[in-house]
Structure formats: structure tokens, C-alpha cells
Amino acid sequence: MSKVAQKDMIISLFEQWSPRKLALDKDPGGLMIGTLDQPVQKVLTTLDVTEAVVDEAIEKGVDLIIAHHPLIFKPLTEIDVKHGQGPIIEKCIKHDITVYAAHTNLDAARGGVNDMLAEALGLQSPNVLVPTYEEKLKKLVVFVPQENVEEVRQALGDAGAGHIGDYSHCTYGVDGTGTFIPGDETNPHIGTQGELEFVDEKRMETVVPVSKLPEVLQVLTGVHPYEEPAYDIYPVELPGEVYGLGRIGQLASSMTLEAFAEKVKEDLNVPAVRVVGPAHATVERVAVLGGDGNKFWPQAQKQGADVYVTGDIYFHTAQDAQMEGLNMVDPGHHVEAVMKEGVQQRLQNQVNEMGFAVEVLASQRSTEPFRFQ
Structure with a gap:
């Protein structure tokens, strides 16, 4: 059964591959108009947010517009609903259409x-x-009982650890022995309270992008069999993935x-x-x-x-x-309109994988201001 999605959930999916951190300094982007805490059924991808595009969104019952070019590029001193951007803003607000823009982050993103x-x-x-952005790396070292190694390795890799170039789930392991004495308030997975325990463990090493470290650690604590997983985090003087x-x-x-x-x-x-x-x-x-x-x-x-x-x-x-x-x-500048179909296809696949009842559409309106003769 399909699930109802909120607008912020769709943006979260989109930003998994086009995160705001990739945007150039002072580049406008993100939420332009409206709110993200509303349900969404239809999303429209577009190069620009023009009045014709907004009219298209209204006709098709769109709740969220994802644009490449920011509608509001410079701070507004007034909103005249009869001129300039005013009619666009007014229509979006009246019809509960949220406008979100991904500018240079979508330029730099892999698959952007x-x-x-x-x-x-x-x-x-x-x-x-x-090059405009390099992902910093950390080395994560975790100590895992031998019988849980594959489960932990898979979970960490799925969360984004161990990705080197086109390779994923990269780890290095060394066998060893872990020792600990469970305290009186513990409920140990292995061992007995108050007694020294010796466990065959594997020292598993992997690299983690700094941006993914909180998520990876959350996954680690969830999948690791111990109440208190033992792990270390080290700085790494290695080049991370380069975006630009x-x-x-x-x-x-x-x-x-x-x-x-x-x-x-x-x-x-x-x-x-x-x-x-x-x-x-x-x-x-x-x-x-x-x-x-x-x-x-x-x-x-x-x-x-x-x-x-x-x-x-x-x-x-x-x-x-x-x-x-x-x-x-x-x-010409308008060739960036290639993103309409590209984003539509990728986002629709993500939405389908999540089981959301959301349709992603590519705008059929041309925003090319020039004509050739």
C-alpha cells in the first residue's frame, strides 16, 4: 500500500544526491516559497519558475515545484502582485504550491x-x-564478535561507509581478542556480570565521509550486538570525493x-x-x-x-x-533544461522505492526567452 509523503520527505530524498553543502558560497537555494510541512501528491521539475510554469503546476494539481534556477535570486524590497515576480509568488501562495530551488548544488552533484x-x-x-568541494573523510574502527561481522559490515556499507571510488562496502579486518567485565547494571550479549570475558572479535576498519558519520554511527549502535559497541574514530589525510x-x-x-x-x-x-x-x-x-x-x-x-x-x-x-x-x-543557457527529465526520472525512482504515493512530472513549458530566426 502506498504511503502519504510530506514535502520535506521528498526534499530529503532529493538532497541525498544533491545536498545543499555542494552549493557555492552565498548561492541562493532551498525553500523559496511556501512550507515543507504539508502532504504532497505531485511534484513538478523545471529549469525556471515562470508564470507559465506555475499555471502548468496549477492545471496539473502540483503541490511542490523543484527548480534549478532560484526564483528569488536577490532580496526583494517589495512584492507587487501585478508586476515582476509578484504574480508568480501570489499564485503559488494562493494554491499552496511550495517552490524549492537547487542551483549550484545540482550543478556539482553526481548525476546532476x-x-x-x-x-x-x-x-x-x-x-x-x-573542483568546488571535497568530502572530508574519517576512519572508523569497530570491534565486532566474529559471528556478527558480516551483518555489521553490510549495515555500515549500506549507510555510506567504505565507499572508495566506484567500490562500496570496503573494509579491512584483523582478528583478535576482546576482554571486558559486565557491570551490575548491564545486560550483556556475551558474558556474565562481574566476570572477565574473553571474546573472539574482528577489528574492522573502514572510511566514512564526515557528512555521513552521524548516520553511520547510529546504524552501528543499532546493528552491533553489544550494549556499548567499542569503536574509534581517526582523522584521515586522504583525499575524499571531489565535486564541482x-x-x-x-x-x-x-x-x-x-x-x-x-x-x-x-x-x-x-x-x-x-x-x-x-x-x-x-x-x-x-x-x-x-x-x-x-x-x-x-x-x-x-x-x-x-x-x-x-x-x-x-x-x-x-x-x-x-x-x-x-x-x-x-x-545557450537554456540547455540546462536537460535537468527537467533527469531529475524527474531519478526522483520518481526514489519515491517509488520508498513506496510514496507521489507522482513526479517534468514541466512541458519552455522557459527559453530567446527565439531564433
Whole structure:
């Protein structure tokens, strides 16, 4: 039987893979309008929150809008319900529609906007172009009776411990003997009150992202057979997982810049692109960054990109890149709309796994302000 979900539950699922910690400093995001402590039956994903999108949400009975671009980017000094953002805000409040935005955190997230763009362009083994966040690690050492090792190992791995690259549930174990004397107020899993006990145990070591440490410790205390599990936490001087803006990877086969520009038009579903560089230039290594990526072209050039795909390229940025031999393709800012279907599919899968009676829809309204002729 399907379960009723609250809006904050859906946002919690979404933030499991696009957490707010990945957002750049001072980047607006999170709750924009409304409240999260209400039931939800329909969610709408959108690039922008325009009046047309809100009208669509009203028509479809949507309770929660998840947008990439924040509706409120700068502090408002007034809300005029006849102009600007006023009509949008008024309609959302009147129809109990909550608006939530995930901006640069969705750009940086694994499986977020830039991974969606890299996948659409067919980039192989893409890496982060502009690192913005590195997950700090801790080492967790826990002592487990031999008969409970596999149960504890599985539970810790499921909670997020022991993830190294594309490997999960990574641990290292050493056999040993644990000793303890249960006190008068204890109810020991093994042993007798007041008597020294010797137990065959395994010293299990694993790494844990700092952000997941509270959850992992909670799981540990729940699954460990002892009333008081013995564990240690150590600092680790190892690089954690790196998140950031843009991606850089290889095409399956090289092609000319002219052919690649046509590929961008087709793959990203745009009618036209602006191109910097000679038509016959060879393209194999590609950098892509959704939105306005003007200031990041040097990173693309330093990492050996043959072409940099990004939006809103300035005139002088194009000239500077051209002088350094970096080709560019500008498909516009609106290609970030790839996130509508991408977020819809991923979030719907999460909702289904949880058994929530929630339908996730991708907006069918285009928020592209430009037309091409």
C-alpha cells in the first residue's frame, strides 16, 4: 500500500544526491516559497519558475515545484502582485504550491546538471572540470564478535561507509581478542556480570565521509550486538570525493569542430549555436559546463580540452580563448533544461522505492526567452 509523503520527505530524498553543502558560497537555494510541512501528491521539475510554469503546476494539481534556477535570486524590497515576480509568488501562495530551488548544488552533484550534459554529448569517463568541494573523510574502527561481522559490515556499507571510488562496502579486518567485565547494571550479549570475558572479535576498519558519520554511527549502535559497541574514530589525510562544476571527457571518436557543433545542436536540442574556432579544427577532448561558464574557460584550456561547451559566452571571453587556441561552442543557457527529465526520472525512482504515493512530472513549458530566426 502506498504511503502519504510530506514535502520535506521528498526534499530529503532529493538532497541525498544533491545536498545543499555542494552549493557555492552565498548561492541562493532551498525553500523559496511556501512550507515543507504539508502532504504532497505531485511534484513538478523545471529549469525556471515562470508564470507559465506555475499555471502548468496549477492545471496539473502540483503541490511542490523543484527548480534549478532560484526564483528569488536577490532580496526583494517589495512584492507587487501585478508586476515582476509578484504574480508568480501570489499564485503559488494562493494554491499552496511550495517552490524549492537547487542551483549550484545540482550543478556539482553526481548525476546532476553537468553529468546530464556530459552524458547527452556522449563524453566518456568524464571528470570534474572545476573542483568546488571535497568530502572530508574519517576512519572508523569497530570491534565486532566474529559471528556478527558480516551483518555489521553490510549495515555500515549500506549507510555510506567504505565507499572508495566506484567500490562500496570496503573494509579491512584483523582478528583478535576482546576482554571486558559486565557491570551490575548491564545486560550483556556475551558474558556474565562481574566476570572477565574473553571474546573472539574482528577489528574492522573502514572510511566514512564526515557528512555521513552521524548516520553511520547510529546504524552501528543499532546493528552491533553489544550494549556499548567499542569503536574509534581517526582523522584521515586522504583525499575524499571531489565535486564541482563542469565535466571534461573524451568523445568516442574525433571529429571536426564543424561536425561537433552540429552534434551539440542535435544532442542538446537547440536550433543554433555560436562557434569560436576554425571549422576544420579537430575535436576529441571536450569540456562542458551548464549555464554561464565564462570565467572557467582557463580550466578547460589547462586540462587540454579541444573545445569548451558553455552558455552566455562574452565577446571578449571568446577573443581571449581564441588567442589561447581553445575552441568554444555556445548552445545557450537554456540547455540546462536537460535537468527537467533527469531529475524527474531519478526522483520518481526514489519515491517509488520508498513506496510514496507521489507522482513526479517534468514541466512541458519552455522557459527559453530567446527565439531564433
